[in-house]
Amino acid sequence: MTETGDWTTVGEQVRRARLGAGLSQTELGGQLGLDRTMIAKIESGVRRVDALELIRLAAALDVPIDHLLERRPAVISRRSELLAEDNDTDAARRSQRLEITLASWLRDVRQLLASETLTLVSPVRYNGSLTSDEDARDAARWLRGIHGVGTDPIETLMDFCERSGQYVLVSDLSGEGASLVDGDIAVSIVSVEGNPGRRRATAAHELGHLVLGDEYSTDLAVHLSRTEREGLINAFAAELLLPVAAFDDVSRGTASRDELIRLTARYRTSWSLALRQAEQAGWLDATSARWIRTTPTRAEIMDAVGWAPQPDLDAIRVPPGYSHAVMEAWRRYLVSDARAVELLHGQISLDDLPTRDETDLAP
Template identity: 55%
Template sequence: MRDPAEWADIGERVRECRLAADMSQEQLASALNLDRTMIAKIERGVRRVDALELAKLSSVLDVPLRYFLDTPPLVVSRRTDLADDTVTDATRQSYRLEIALSTWVADIRQLMEIGQFSPPAIERGPEAIQDAPSARRAALWVRDRLSLGLDPIDSLMSVCERLGQLVAVVETPGEGASLIEGDLAVAVVSRQGDPGRRRATAAHELGHLIVGDEYSTDIGVHASRDEREATIDAFAVELLLPTEVVRNAASPGGAVKREDLVALAARFRTSWSLTMRQAVTAEVIDRGIAKEMRRRNPTRAELMEAVGWAPQPDLETVRVPPSYAHAVMESYKKAFITGSRAVELMRGQVTAADLPLRDDADLEP
């Protein structure tokens, strides 16, 4: 039986999830066929919630059931609470990303507890990162450490995994978020952005890990509002599209054409704005030309033509790290988890029809 403090904790999570869903107490009560005063009591922790009500809350608020029951990571629980008079679209997105991050940590921990998964070792950069130049050097260190040279990164998710950060692609709106909890370094990236933006977000969250900044002890929601975030952005940009690569794309006289930059954006799978930024940094175009070029975003046909119409799946069909996916499948084959749980853990990368048959398949709910 849960003590009063635990019910108060659950009630607080219900309240924050309601605010994150942009619902009033009246709207939530109506969806649950309850009186508004019952929702108020649940949120204050003075009314207990049975399993059926929790399941309904999970469905209506679009939050995993276990989020109400499991203790979230400490770095998440230290975040500023949502308040009725201060909540904004940005804070709603931030909170829902935190929920996705907490769930991701819990899922990894489950596989660890049943002995099917060991997290990769966390790596750090070789020097203190204090400004954009040192952040760019850290990005080149990553490329050297993983023998990537100056080639396009095929799978950013695999790069993150090799450096100790486990990334999941989620349906939650926003950009991304990351945290370190003990031996785990994790991040989530929203699938709702375009492919180039998703890669930039994943590279940004990896930057928080490599740089080892204040986000090592607190959650980092992807943004570019202050000097520290700009430093992390410099790491991400250099990792995805090294300055030297852009310089080499210029003609002998130093001029670079739009089609050259379109080819770079396509090959390195970067957004057009990121490509323009690196072109300015590499001094192959000036800011005025970059501003003009930004008005002419490459079409999908231009980008696909530049890479010979080859598919670009990174952070699209692949939703979880390879080692984690293997652990999920092994857990399913050994009947440690059900088929439905396996699909849930894979976050849309597979469906029930993709799972191999198991001897106890007829016992599945």
């Protein structure tokens, strides 16, 4: 099944998946008909696992078999709590399930790249100085510039991230987000939980980890603490989603809650992010204190954009280029109907697929 010495990889993956599933060694052993000590030996890499046992382990832990065989990728960003040694808290389990899904998402992208229906977009990297929040905001403005967005709202953040070299999956899992870089492939996950503004902030934050780098992948501000580095990435994300320059069109003398709601709605940010950027622009003053504490209702947000639908990071679960690649692989009979639906992560069902023309089959 695996080379000698790789059983420690299998064991570690079993251990992490077990903790993510919220199972004790005794409980997992009970499902497999094995003693707890046998599970302990598997997790320590002492006991080898045959093919049938591997299949049963994957089923019991609800993970792909490949996940147990592959070495854990280097997660460069995970906004939810890290999985501590033998930590069985709900937060740790959510974090582990997020990581399992992230690794599976990486395999999906790799499959389409191997089929040559998806063309890899190399990750965009910022090479400028990064020692302050203003440097991070400069990086966001730079990224907006190379994509030709200027100070306009980013209509589809999913597409923006893909064009920046990061493939985003929107997941039903609890948590916020996570991302990793494996070679030249960058992927991230954003949880569908929370309001749309929060989801966009999470996606922009994970993109910041890619574009700016961090302590896992570069020497980003190594003299700063992790909290301070996260602050730089938060500044990048805020400027990316709602540039300070967007406030230039509104006179400070006419600053009002309605105007800020309008900007919040147009740029589809959270109220807290809009307040942060308004303060950065010098747009708020002491007279604003009476209304900044009141978060706008959904009706106010929708009214500000004329009740137009604002889909992003919700019904659309995978990037547009990736989606086209799945359908192209399906048309070429490189993936089955079921696998095409699986690769699109709930965007379509089997009934949504047209009937394939058998004459398209290669001789």
